[in-house]
Amino acid sequence: MKFGVLLKDGTISLIHWASKLFGLLIVCCANIAEGRSRYNNQDNRCFVKIARGSLYETISWLRLAYARQLLTNEQVSRFQPILDELLPKLNVYLKSIGNRE
Numbered sequence: 798m799k800f801g802v803l804l805k806d807g808t809i810s811l812i813h814w815a816s817k818l819f820g821l822l823i824v825c826c827a828n829i830a831e832g833r834s835r836y837n838n839q840d841n842r843c844f845v846k847i848a849r850g851s852l853y854e855t856i857s858w859l860r861l862a863y864a865r866q867l868l869t870n871e872q873v874s875r876f877q878p879i880l881d882e883l884l885p886k887l888n889v890y891l892k893s894i895g896n897r898e
Contacts, residue, residue: 818858825851829887838895845891852887856880 825848832844862868
């Protein structure tokens with residue numbers, strides 16, 4: 798089965814959902830690291846904003862996965878506290894760029 802292939806019943810494979818979520822999280826981390834390695838604050842902010850967008854996209858995919866009953870309540874309850882903590886921390890980090898001594 799290939800990633801993203803529609804199944805006979807018209808749904809997308811669970812493998813596609815999992816690979817999409819994993820990919821978004823990797824992109825989020827990679828953009829934070831890329832921004833941190835830049836020499837000016839403007840570039841760093843840009844990469845952190847891209848990472849924040851990837852995190853929001855991850856949340857959207859998780860909501861879709863839950864709506865399609867690919868995630869259980871227990872799984873969502875494990876993700877929720879992490880996401881509730883990550884977004885505010887990423888916003889604080891974004892605001893702090895350029896304010897460091």
